[in-house]
Amino acid sequence: MNIEEKLLFFDEMLKCNYRVYLWSYCPDLTLIRTNCPSDLITSDVVSFLNFADSLMEYAKNGGRYPFILDTPLSLIWIAAFEYEDDVLSKIHMIGPAFTGKNSLLLMRKELDERELTVKLRSKIFQQLDDIPIIPTTTLFQYAVMFHYCITGERVSTNDIQFPDFHTEDPADDIRLISEEHRGIWLAEQTLIGMIRDGNPDYKKALEKSSALSNGIKFDVGDTMRQQKSSVHVLLTLTSRATIEGGLNPSISYTLSDYYSQRIENSKTTSELTALCRTMLEDYVQRVRQARDNSSVSRQIRNICDYITTHVAEKLLIDSLAEKAGYTEYYFSHKFKKEIGCSVNEFIQKEKLERAKLLLCSTKMGIQEISDELSFGSRSYFSSLFRSYTGISPSEYRENHLKI
Numbered sequence: 001m002n003i004e005e006k007l008l009f010f011d012e013m014l015k016c017n018y019r020v021y022l023w024s025y026c027p028d029l030t031l032i033r034t035n036c037p038s039d040l041i042t043s044d045v046v047s048f049l050n051f052a053d054s055l056m057e058y059a060k061n062g063g064r065y066p067f068i069l070d071t072p073l074s075l076i077w078i079a080a081f082e083y084e085d086d087v088l089s090k091i092h093m094i095g096p097a098f099t100g101k102n103s104l105l106l107m108r109k110e111l112d113e114r115e116l117t118v119k120l121r122s123k124i125f126q127q128l129d130d131i132p133i134i135p136t137t138t139l140f141q142y143a144v145m146f147h148y149c150i151t152g153e154r155v156s157t158n159d160i161q162f163p164d165f166h167t168e169d170p171a172d173d174i175r176l177i178s179e180e181h182r183g184i185w186l187a188e189q190t191l192i193g194m195i196r197d198g199n200p201d202y203k204k205a206l207e208k209s210s211a212l213s214n215g216i217k218f219d220v221g222d223t224m225r226q227q228k229s230s231v232h233v234l235l236t237l238t239s240r241a242t243i244e245g246g247l248n249p250s251i252s253y254t255l256s257d258y259y260s261q262r263i264e265n266s267k268t269t270s271e272l273t274a275l276c277r278t279m280l281e282d283y284v285q286r287v288r289q290a291r292d293n294s295s296v297s298r299q300i301r302n303i304c305d306y307i308t309t310h311v312a313e314k315l316l317i318d319s320l321a322e323k324a325g326y327t328e329y330y331f332s333h334k335f336k337k338e339i340g341c342s343v344n345e346f347i348q349k350e351k352l353e354r355a356k357l358l359l360c361s362t363k364m365g366i367q368e369i370s371d372e373l374s375f376g377s378r379s380y381f382s383s384l385f386r387s388y389t390g391i392s393p394s395e396y397r398e399n400h401l402k403i
Contacts (some may be wrong), residue, residue, distance in 0.1 A: 198287035
């Protein structure tokens with residue numbers, strides 16, 4: 001297969017998952033061909049998005065590795081370079097793609113702020129809906145394969161290149177003050193160590209650490225954004241510390257994803273603070289539980305972890321037994337002997353614990369929580385919750401919600 005045939009084949013392979021398009025340019029960036037429909041997006045994409053300078057500078061410097069081109073709203077293209085006898089003959093590109101749903105929403109918001117006719121806005125929105133959302137890691141893998149199709153050279157994602165934004169050495173334009181963060185490292189390590197050990201006295205260490213630092217120091221003119229970023233950092237440190245403390249990585253990462261979304265959904269400082277407290281307490285309790293279960297067999301411990309990470313789903317004993325590699329009867333008997341309760345009782349307890357968490361850290365309705373955790377009906381959920389806690393879901397929220 002020649003290069004053109006390889007590219008067409010590669011393009012067809014990509015379209016099995018995402019609708020991206022192939023673009024080929026001369027070294028002077030004159031478009032040779034594209035399979036992108038003319039009514040979808042301008043064919044002169046290089047000029048339209050101000051990519052020309054970056055591409056020309058990279059090619060002029062003899063660039064040969066995959067090159068990522070993107071806009072401030074994360075609309076991405078991948079460029080690869082075809083050489084003949086060390087002379088650049090063509091520049092190939094695939095795209096466009098968004099790297100996340102948020103990128104698409106930001107693009108829509110920006111267009112809403114412009115004075116466009118209803119017809120033009122409708123057409124642009126339709127075009128945006130046709131652009132796929134592809135995770136960054138997947139795009140980087142595509143870049144490596146794209147390069148291989150053109151050059152036959154195997155490279156890694158570490159070889160991928162990006163435009164040079166001429167960033168300066170921080171030491172040249174930042175006055176480093178050695179005394180400014182005195183004591184923070186020690187206080188932080190004390191806090192993380194206590195979280196790692198599941199020590200309930202971590203709150204004292206948190207208070208001391210908070211007194212020394214207000215979090216990340218940067219000014220974007222958005223206090224809430226700054227606070228959220230600081231809690232994200234704390235969440236990352238906490239999730240890694242609890243893994244070191246014995247918490248199953250799948251549990252820790254799942255919780256991290258869950259709390260990351262809750263952090264972003266927070267609207268006020270009090271809501272974010274309450275969530276932060278709930279988050280830390282949740283992690284510490286899980287570390288303590290993991291250590292208490294150290295005598296439980298690996299198979300049963302894995303099932304407990306699976307139940308916790310899939311607590312919102314309908315969990316069937318026969319499916320769990322199959323995952324453990326046991327018959328349903330043997331699994332049920334072994335589970336109760338090691339955990340001290342039946343499988344269904346354990347599932348119910350985990351669901352109710354998650355319900356408590358949702359009640360005190362979110363504004364989800366009682367019906368929403370019931371549906372989220374597959375209880376079947378609000379009345380059934382409320383009845384179980386009252387039996388478990390002694391109070392109704394509404395009363396629990398009133399007593400514990402601090403937002």
